[in-house]
Amino acid sequence: MSVQSNVEVHSEWGIVSARQAGRNLAKELGFAGVDQARITTAISELARNIYLYAEKGEIVLEGIEGKEAGGAKRGLKIVAKDQGPGIKSIREVMEDGYTTSGGLGAGLPGVKRLMDEFDIDSVAGEGTEITTIKWLR
Amino acid sequence: MQSSVIEMIYTHRFEVIEQWKNEMITIQENEFTKSSPQRVLTHINQEFADLIIGTLEMDEEEGRQHLRSFSERLIHSGWPLSYFTKGLQQFRRVLLSLMTTDNTIPSSKVFETFQETENWIDSIVNQMVDEYTGSWEHTLEIQKLALQELSAPLIPVFEHISVMPLIGTIDTERAKLIMENLLEGIIEHRSQVVLIDITGVPVVDTMVAHHIIQAAEAVRLVGAECILVGIRPEIAQTIVNLGIDLGKFPTKSTLRKGIESGLERTNRQIVNL
Numbered sequence: 001m002s003v004q005s006n007v008e009v010h011s012e013w014g015i016v017s018a019r020q021a022g023r024n025l026a027k028e029l030g031f032a033g034v035d036q037a038r039i040t041t042a043i044s045e046l047a048r049n050i051y052l053y054a055e056k057g058e059i060v061l062e063g064i065e066g067k068e069a070g071g072a073k074r075g076l077k078i079v080a081k082d083q084g085p086g087i088k089s090i091r092e093v094m095e096d097g098y099t100t101s102g103g104l105g106a107g108l109p110g111v112k113r114l115m116d117e118f119d120i121d122s123v124a125g126e127g128t129e130i131t132t133i134k135w136l137r
Numbered sequence: 138m139q140s141s142v143i144e145m146i147y148t149h150r151f152e153v154i155e156q157w158k159n160e161m162i163t164i165q166e167n168e169f170t171k172s173s174p175q176r177v178l179t180h181i182n183q184e185f186a187d188l189i190i191g192t193l194e195m196d197e198e199e200g201r202q203h204l205r206s207f208s209e210r211l212i213h214s215g216w217p218l219s220y221f222t223k224g225l226q227q228f229r230r231v232l233l234s235l236m237t238t239d240n241t242i243p244s245s246k247v248f249e250t251f252q253e254t255e256n257w258i259d260s261i262v263n264q265m266v267d268e269y270t271g272s273w274e275h276t277l278e279i280q281k282l283a284l285q286e287l288s289a290p291l292i293p294v295f296e297h298i299s300v301m302p303l304i305g306t307i308d309t310e311r312a313k314l315i316m317e318n319l320l321e322g323i324i325e326h327r328s329q330v331v332l333i334d335i336t337g338v339p340v341v342d343t344m345v346a347h348h349i350i351q352a353a354e355a356v357r358l359v360g361a362e363c364i365l366v367g368i369r370p371e372i373a374q375t376i377v378n379l380g381i382d383l384g385k386f387p388t389k390s391t392l393r394k395g396i397e398s399g400l401e402r403t404n405r406q407i408v409n410l
């Protein structure tokens with residue numbers, strides 16, 4: 001399978017490089033323009049959350065293969081990891097409009113809609129790991 | 138510095154400089170110095186060596202001044218700092234080897250002499266580094282200013298109508314500028330309609346959308362109107378996916394349509410004659 005790329009996020013530049021890496025990988029894997037924009041935007045949201053709430057962390061990008069009824073399918077997986085404060089209530093942060101920073105509170109629920117699969121693993125006080133996938137169709 | 142050390146360096150200065158110049162030839166593999174004619178290099182080396190030795194008989198302030206004007210000239214013509222830091226290291230090496238072979242220095246003084254020489258060369262290195270970084274910081278400052286002016290310009294295109302074309306990534310710094318320039322520009326040009334053109338913004342995420350929404354609201358508060366133009370189709374889709382409601386804002390697909398709409402709102406139109 002294709003190699004994964006890691007981008008460290010500890011400044012706004014990190015957000016820009018993560019996006020850039022995501023756009024390149026999405027192009028390479030054959031995603032169309034709209035999905036490239038969706039993937040890039042999802043990375044932007046996750047990277048910015050890391051920068052805002054955990055100060056630093058990393059974005060890991062990977063081309064992956066999965067199974068489906070008709071055979072194999074290909075996709076792009078984004079993993080956003082940090083050792084920040086963690087998320088107490090996952091239900092709450094997934095509500096549209098929930099924000100602790102005076103933002104729009106649209107980031108996380110937005111990423112879920114932009115992508116095909118979405119999962120949050122977070123322990124308060126230890127950190128957060130968000131995994132999300134877009135399948136190529 | 139002790140006069141005995143100064144004297145020693147002085148009496149040996151020609152052979153020190155000769156040796157040093159030979160060593161300097163090996164440093165000249167650098168891109169920049171490679172491309173400069175040999176004549177210039179020889180000249181700079183001679184001048185540099187004279188200056189180093191010269192600082193021995195100048196008082197501190199005078200020495201600083203000479204070094205400053207020398208550095209300024211080199212910075213200006215683009216000489217790399219590394220050439221001089223390497224050069225000074227080399228100079229020290231030549232001096233120290235001279236001292237170990239010169240038996241006019243009593244062995245009890247060797248350590249002290251070494252130390253004084255080190256300090257002397259170090260202070261020259263430090264000042265050159267300071268001059269160079271000072272100049273870099275200055276350049277950076279100027280470039281930052283230029284970038285600021287470029288990053289969110291408000292352009293009056295017709296009476297009462299202005300355009301802010303945004304090109305490139307929007308970070309928090311730039312978002313602040315967008316707001317400031319919008320509000321200041323609206324007052325200055327007495328704009329009634331401003332068009333924010335995001336054709337050149339690669340990613341519109343929640344942060345960018347939030348800033349645009351806030352800017353548009355502030356524009357309304359100062360009595361003008363905002364029209365968002367240049368939303369590319371893929372950006373329109375991601376905005377909808379994010380669940381951001383831009384329904385409250387007038388939007389137009391192209392700058393041209395936005396201008397037409399702006400003219401309409403200010404009771405004017407473009408006609409063919």
Ligand SMILES: Nc1ncnc2c1ncn2[C@@H]1O[C@H](COP(=O)(O)OP(=O)(O)OP(=O)(O)O)[C@@H](O)[C@H]1O
Nearest residue numbers: 049053086093099100103104105106107108128343
């Ligand atoms: N990596 C994280 N670590 C800790 N808390 C987080 C993390 N990511 C999100 N959160 C919390 O979840 C909330 C909702 O996040 P979301 O991205 O949906 O909205 P927002 O960042 O507040 O605003 P927006 O993304 O719309 O600008 C945040 O306000 C923050 O409290």
Ligand SMILES: [Mg+2]
Nearest residue numbers: 045049107108
């Ligand atoms: Mg967010």
